[in-house]
Amino acid sequence: MKTLLSMAATVLFGMYASTAVAGDPEKGAKIFKKCKACHAVGDGAKNKVGPQLNNIVGNAAGAVEGYKYSKALAAQADAGLIWDETALSEFLKRPKAYMPGTKMSFSGLKKESDRENVIAYLATFSDTETLAAAPAEEREVTLSDATLSIEGDVAYGEYLASDCQTCHQVSGASDGGVPAIVGWPRVEFVYAMHAYKQKVRPNPVMQMMAGGLGDEEIAALAAYFEGLE
Amino acid sequence: MKLTRRAFIGTTAAASLSAPLVNAGGHGRPKVVVIGGGAGGATAARYIAKDSKGEIDVTLVEPSRQYYTCFFSNLYLGGFRSMDSIGHSYGTLAAEYGINVVHDWAVGIDRGAKTVTLAGGSTLNYDRLILSPGIDFIDGSVPGWDVSSQNAMPHAYKAGSQTELLKRQIESMPQGGVYAMVAPPNPYRCPPGPYERVSMVAHLLKEINPTAKILIADPKPKFSKQGLFEEGWQKHYGGMIERIGPDFGGDNVSVDAGAMTVTIDGSVEKVDVCNVIPAMKAGRICEIAGITEGNWAPVSAHTMQSRIDENIHVLGDASAQGDMPKSGFSANSQAKVAAMAVRGALTGSKVFPAKFSNTCWSLVDTDDGIKVGATYKATDEKIAKVDGFVSKTGEDAALRKATYEESIGWYAGITSDMFG
Ligand SMILES: Cc1cc2nc3c(=O)[nH]c(=O)nc-3n(C[C@H](O)[C@H](O)[C@H](O)COP(=O)(O)OP(=O)(O)OC[C@H]3O[C@@H](n4cnc5c(N)ncnc54)[C@H](O)[C@@H]3O)c2cc1C
Numbered sequence: 001m002k003t004l005l006s007m008a009a010t011v012l013f014g015m016y017a018s019t020a021v022a023g024d025p026e027k028g029a030k031i032f033k034k035c036k037a038c039h040a041v042g043d044g045a046k047n048k049v050g051p052q053l054n055n056i057v058g059n060a061a062g063a064v065e066g067y068k069y070s071k072a073l074a075a076q077a078d079a080g081l082i083w084d085e086t087a088l089s090e091f092l093k094r095p096k097a098y099m100p101g102t103k104m105s106f107s108g109l110k111k112e113s114d115r116e117n118v119i120a121y122l123a124t125f126s127d128t129e130t131l132a133a134a135p136a137e138e139r140e141v142t143l144s145d146a147t148l149s150i151e152g153d154v155a156y157g158e159y160l161a162s163d164c165q166t167c168h169q170v171s172g173a174s175d176g177g178v179p180a181i182v183g184w185p186r187v188e189f190v191y192a193m194h195a196y197k198q199k200v201r202p203n204p205v206m207q208m209m210a211g212g213l214g215d216e217e218i219a220a221l222a223a224y225f226e227g228l229e
Numbered sequence: 230m231k232l233t234r235r236a237f238i239g240t241t242a243a244a245s246l247s248a249p250l251v252n253a254g255g256h257g258r259p260k261v262v263v264i265g266g267g268a269g270g271a272t273a274a275r276y277i278a279k280d281s282k283g284e285i286d287v288t289l290v291e292p293s294r295q296y297y298t299c300f301f302s303n304l305y306l307g308g309f310r311s312m313d314s315i316g317h318s319y320g321t322l323a324a325e326y327g328i329n330v331v332h333d334w335a336v337g338i339d340r341g342a343k344t345v346t347l348a349g350g351s352t353l354n355y356d357r358l359i360l361s362p363g364i365d366f367i368d369g370s371v372p373g374w375d376v377s378s379q380n381a382m383p384h385a386y387k388a389g390s391q392t393e394l395l396k397r398q399i400e401s402m403p404q405g406g407v408y409a410m411v412a413p414p415n416p417y418r419c420p421p422g423p424y425e426r427v428s429m430v431a432h433l434l435k436e437i438n439p440t441a442k443i444l445i446a447d448p449k450p451k452f453s454k455q456g457l458f459e460e461g462w463q464k465h466y467g468g469m470i471e472r473i474g475p476d477f478g479g480d481n482v483s484v485d486a487g488a489m490t491v492t493i494d495g496s497v498e499k500v501d502v503c504n505v506i507p508a509m510k511a512g513r514i515c516e517i518a519g520i521t522e523g524n525w526a527p528v529s530a531h532t533m534q535s536r537i538d539e540n541i542h543v544l545g546d547a548s549a550q551g552d553m554p555k556s557g558f559s560a561n562s563q564a565k566v567a568a569m570a571v572r573g574a575l576t577g578s579k580v581f582p583a584k585f586s587n588t589c590w591s592l593v594d595t596d597d598g599i600k601v602g603a604t605y606k607a608t609d610e611k612i613a614k615v616d617g618f619v620s621k622t623g624e625d626a627a628l629r630k631a632t633y634e635e636s637i638g639w640y641a642g643i644t645s646d647m648f649g
Contacts, residue, residue, distance in 0.1 A: 178638025204618040
């Protein structure tokens with residue numbers, strides 16, 4: 001089964017490599033690991049912090065169903081932006097320079113080859129007919145159903161959130177290396193905070209902040225921030 | 230230009246002499262006066278106004294129309310930020326949060342009558358008073374220096390014209406000249422501040438005056454992030470910086486602003502720039518209010534209430550609270566705890582247990598950022614440290630760059646948390 005799948009993938013990769021895009025999708029798959037905290041791709045992929053990325057290459061920007069885009073992206077989508085290779089590559093080089101106001105908190109892929117490769121990888125998911133299955137969702141940490149199902153008290157979250165707002169802007173704007181955290185799906189927020197708490201994600205400030213929070217508090221924050229735009 | 234509402238304050242103040250502690254039956258809103266529109270005061274005013282949704286009448290007293298943050302003022306010296314980019318006005322606090330912003334000095338506090346007198350002559354009534362006046366300098370702590378010498382020997386420890394003056398002086402140093410810093414004794418605002426400043430001055434001098442020297446006279450045996458700074462100085466500015474600690478007389482220093490000399494343990498050095506950062510105490514208005522013990526104003530960790538008067542909360546640098554460093558981040562964090570306590574007392578809103586945090590980023594050279602941080606909790610005795618971290622020596626360039634970028638994000642975050 002495995003061999004079959006990877007054969008199919010090879011055929012697909014080969015096809016794109018020779019026709020549409022220049023990069024190496026297998027290398028791109030590795031680079032895509034950097035994107036995975038926020039983006040899913042493949043059959044059945046769902047929106048996370050960022051939109052799912054099926055059919056992104058060569059298609060209209062701002063078109064993923066159910067995803068709430070930044071004003072900046074929505075405006076460019078209205079103006080007719082198409083995510084062809086050139087546009088994607090420019091965006092991925094320095095997202096905030098290409099699109100001031102984007103919600104995407106990623107500093108960018110400096111190397112042109114990295115961008116080509118990741119675009120080639122995404123291109124393999126840009127034909128719905130032959131869409132490869134989404135890889136099984138690998139979370140950074142394992143959380144119990146009990147933890148995941150805590151409702152989260154929004155009022156408590158609002159108070160706790162004041163601690164976050166020394167760095168994270170409540171307007172959803174983001175500058176420098178501090179990402180926007182408003183409007184995230186609750187479950188993504190919960191996983192991210194637990195990943196810091198368990199020191200699986202590296203940032204020491206966030207490890208410290210999350211380290212001081214219990215499950216209820218993380219759920220409260222997730223509930224509060226999800227409701228902000 | 231934003232509007233202040235002096236006239237409005239004048240009338241309402243007179244009408245509410247008998248304001249009840251809890252707002253009963255629409256009998257005039259409870260009043261909070263905040264003195265000082267910096268990291269602590271602006272945050273507290275904004276949170277009380279925002280979260281009480283108009284139930285509390287908030288007045289912010291601050292003499293300056295433009296607040297220049299001390300944080301990132303060292304980056305201005307290094308050429309990484311413009312002065313404009315670290316200046317903030319009170320327009321949004323007045324217009325969007327309905328805060329009465331009064332540009333004046335508070336000169337008197339009558340704790341019995343619960344009134345504040347302003348230099349302009351008017352009087353403000355309060356149900357709760359919040360003091361976040363920052364620091365003042367202790368006269369005579371560096372013999373030969375007092376505030377009348379601050380043009381010849383700037384402190385640049387309150388940002389704005391002092392910072393600009395210091396930069397101009399550094400830029401006018403003769404080639405191979407000497408920049409001296411007299412570093413302050415503990416406790417003082419921003420423990421890594423003087424050493425980040427040395428880094429930024431070295432960065433500037435390396436570009437415009439590479440044979441210049443930096444001399445630090447320091448009364449402290451150790452300082453914040455010392456290993457990290459010293460590693461960075463060695464790496465980026467090898468040979469330029471010399472620090473004289475107390476073991477070599479760094480605690481026995483006097484200056485002569487006329488002769489431009491610094492005398493360290495009896496030996497006289499002629500210098501070209503002398504940045505004197507004297508010992509510090511709580512902003513003078515705390516003394517005037519009679520709520521200081523020694524140099525600072527002691528507070529309860531649970532609410533930031535003065536230990537001497539429970540109708541007054543003291544935030545930021547001026548407070549003696551326990552383990553938190555005197556930083557903008559700390560003041561901002563304390564302000565939120567105080568805002569919640571004040572709302573709880575005046576409107577009966579829910580009060581959650583106090584929580585505090587702090588992180589101080591410093592820039593050593595281009596893209597070489599370091600940081601130190603901790604979380605804290607309230608105990609009956611003090612604000613007590615829970616957990617902390619510090620950057621490590623030998624970190625790779627990518628991590629240091631990410632740390633610097635994080636500080637840029639923090640700056641945008643905290644200033645929008647203060648000023649809206
Ligand atoms: C060079 C330098 C670098 C720093 N870097 C950092 C950093 O990177 N990160 C960080 O977190 N902190 C940093 N700090 C520390 C930070 O600036 C202070 O800790 C913070 O500003 C303290 O806030 P505050 O509210 O106590 O006082 P301030 O922010 O100083 O505000 C006090 C305000 O009160 C006003 N005031 C005083 N007296 C009166 C009166 N009688 N009536 C009315 N108004 C009055 C003043 O005009 C002032 O605006 C730095 C400080 C310096 C000097």
